[in-house]
Amino acid sequence: MNISVSNHLPGTPARQPQREVLNVKGLSAGYGPVRVIHDLDLVVQCGERIGIVGLNGHGKSTLFYAIAGLTGWQRGSIKLNGGEVGRMRSQGPGRYTHEIVRAGLALIPQGDEIFHGLTVEEHLDSGAYTAAAWRDRAARKLRILEIFPPLRKLMDVPVGRLSGGERRMVSIGRGLMTDASLFLVDEPSLGLAPKIGKSVINALMAVELGNAAMIIAEQNVALLEGRVDRVIGMHVGKLKGEASAALALNVYRKA
Template sequence: MSGLVLRGVGAGYGPMRVLEEIDLEVAVGERVGLVGLNGHGKTTLLRAVMGMAGWCDGERSWRGRSIARTAPHELARRGLILMPQGDAVFPGLSVRDNLESGAYLPAAWRRRAARRRRVLDLFPKLVPHLDQPAGTLSGGERRMLSVGRGLMADGELYLVDEPSLGLAPGIATGLVRALMSLELENGAMVIAEQNRSLLGGVDRIVRLHAGRIAEELPAAAAAVAEGR
C-alpha cells in the first residue's frame, strides 16, 4: 500500500537550501531510520514533510494524496504526527494534562483513557508522576512525556526527531525500544537519529549527507556495513 512518497523535494530557510532533490518512499507498516551528522538535513526533511520548513518544493504525498499544499494543522488532522527534538512539554501542566493535550481530535479525545494506558504501558516511569507538574520531571521523563503526547493522537505517520538527544545511554535505549514496539497497524514511522546503533528495530536505514540521500540499506545490511 502506498505510504509516504517524496519526489524531487528541496527545502530550506530563507535563501539557504538545506535539502536537494530528495526522492524517498516509506511503505505503510514500515519503520525507516534517518541517519546523518548534525546539519545534514534530518530535521529539515521531517519538517518539510509537514510543510514546516521555511519553504519546500517538489511533490509530497501520503496514501496516494498530495500533501504539498496542505497546512500543517490539516496534516495533523489526517494523522501525520511530528515529534520534535527535545522535551517539548507544558511545564506548568500536570503529566496527565500534557498527555491529554495530545488527544486533540474528537475521536482521540473520546478514547483518551485507553490511549493514556497505552502510553503508560510504553513508559511506566511516568505512572507515579501523573499528577505532578511536567516541569518537575527529569530530562528523560520529560522526553518520554513529549513522545507519549504525540502517541495520544490519531497517528498514521509518525515523524520522530532525535529521540535520544541529550539522554543518558540507558534511557535513550529504553525510549527508542518503546517506539520500536509500537504497533503501527496501517501507519508508518520515520525516526531521525544520529546514533545509528539505537535503530536496530527499523526496516531500512536512509543516510543523509549534505542535504541529499547518500545511501539506502536494509537495516541488517547497514549493521554489517558498520561492522557490528
C-alpha cells in the same frame, strides 16, 4: 530506569503491506535563502519502521519539518495517504500544519519541545488532537502508561519538574496519542544517558504500527542497526540510499 512496552495502541488495525503511507518526490526545502533539502525522494509503506541516520545539521529535522509544512519555504510533492500535503509555499510556515495532522501525521520533535507548566496528563491530552482521539483519550492514556510505566505516578506533576528521560517519555507519549498513520520521531535518544536512550528506543520498536509507519531520525546509529526495516543515510540534505547502519556511519565520517 527501565521502560516496559506494549505492542498495541487503541484502534490499531491489522497491517496491510504494500500500501504507501508517504511519497515524497523532488522535495527541496529551507529557511530564508538557505536550502537544506535538495530534490529528495522517499517512499514509505504501511507497517514500515525506517531509520534515517546522519550527522547533526545534514537535514534530518528539516525533512520532518517539510513534511509537516513547517519550513520557511519548500517545493516538490509530498503525498500522505495518497493526498497531496506538500503544496508550493514560500512563506507562512505552519499555515497548513493542522490539516496535515488531520491527514494522519504525528511529529515528535527532538529535545524538550514541551510546555513546562503543564502536567504530564495535560500534555498527553493535548496529543489527542482529532475528534476521534479525544473521545478515546482515556483508553489511549492507559496504553501510553503501559509503554512508559514511570509516568503513572507523575500524571499530576508539571513536566518542568521531570528528568530529561521522563520529559522524553511525555513527548513521545503525546505523539502516540494521535490517530496518525505516519509517526516522525526526531532524535529520541538525544541528550539522554545511554541506558535511558536505549529504553526509549526499545519502546518505539515495540509499538505495533498496523497500517501506520514510523520514521526515526538518529545520530546514534547503533540504536537502530538490525532493529528497523530500513536504514537510510542522509548527508548534506540528500538521502544516500539504503545501507546497514554501520556502513552508513562510515560513509558520513569519510564525507
